[in-house]
Amino acid sequence: MKKLPVCQTLKEGIALGGENALRIIAATLLYLLTIWIPYLNVGTTIAMCALPAEIAKGNRIDPLSIFESKYRRNMGEFFILMTLMSGAIGFGFLFGFFPGIVIAVAWTLAEILFVDKDLSAMDALHESNRLTYGNKWRIFWIVILLILIYYVVIGAFSCLLLWDITWLRVVAICLIILATILLFPMAYGIEAVIYRELTAEPKEEEQQPAPAEPAAE
Numbered sequence: 001m002k003k004l005p006v007c008q009t010l011k012e013g014i015a016l017g018g019e020n021a022l023r024i025i026a027a028t029l030l031y032l033l034t035i036w037i038p039y040l041n042v043g044t045t046i047a048m049c050a051l052p053a054e055i056a057k058g059n060r061i062d063p064l065s066i067f068e069s070k071y072r073r074n075m076g077e078f079f080i081l082m083t084l085m086s087g088a089i090g091f092g093f094l095f096g097f098f099p100g101i102v103i104a105v106a107w108t109l110a111e112i113l114f115v116d117k118d119l120s121a122m123d124a125l126h127e128s129n130r131l132t133y134g135n136k137w138r139i140f141w142i143v144i145l146l147i148l149i150y151y152v153v154i155g156a157f158s159c160l161l162l163w164d165i166t167w168l169r170v171v172a173i174c175l176i177i178l179a180t181i182l183l184f185p186m187a188y189g190i191e192a193v194i195y196r197e198l199t200a201e202p203k204e205e206e207q208q209p210a211p212a213e214p215a216a217e
Helices: 006-021 021-034 040-056 063-067 075-092 097-106 110-116 121-134 136-161 167-197
Strands: none
Touching: 006 021, 006 136, 021 040, 021 063, 021 075, 040 063, 040 075, 040 110, 040 167, 075 097, 075 110, 075 121, 075 136, 097 121, 097 136, 110 121, 121 167, 136 167
């Protein structure tokens, strides 16, 4: 079982998100501008779920690719997946909040697997649960640390608003908006690293069983 290093995953994810920031932001803007269009918006939603897989593979992201018809091929199965996820997570939160978090983390890769591996809804949920087994708390803390970093940065910029200087406040607002926009590429980058590491084939030395100890005479 592979263990995700929390700090390293966070660092690599932020770096990967930074490398693809402009393309991710462009894809997100196109998604938001066309989300009101029926039928097309289902395909673009599925395409946005596939972005972490493309980033994990090192592929160059084409923002216009979210409009490709292939993403609308399995929309019925996608609705089943989303219904199962939202229903189970919702019930989990009703039963003391904690089960909802566990289920949400366990299924965090389900949408990516559904698109990237062309799995059914149930298979995607099962595979996500299998891949995240033993790493749920690590994934949880990675997300928490990303949120903390974001709020620390926002808090630092917000301090500039306390100064009664117009241009300084304008700069602070611009920086806050920029930090919020950059949060999306960072999140996609971290998700890509998690997906890459948990779906990677084990190395040969990891697959080979340890040599048996010689029998005592």
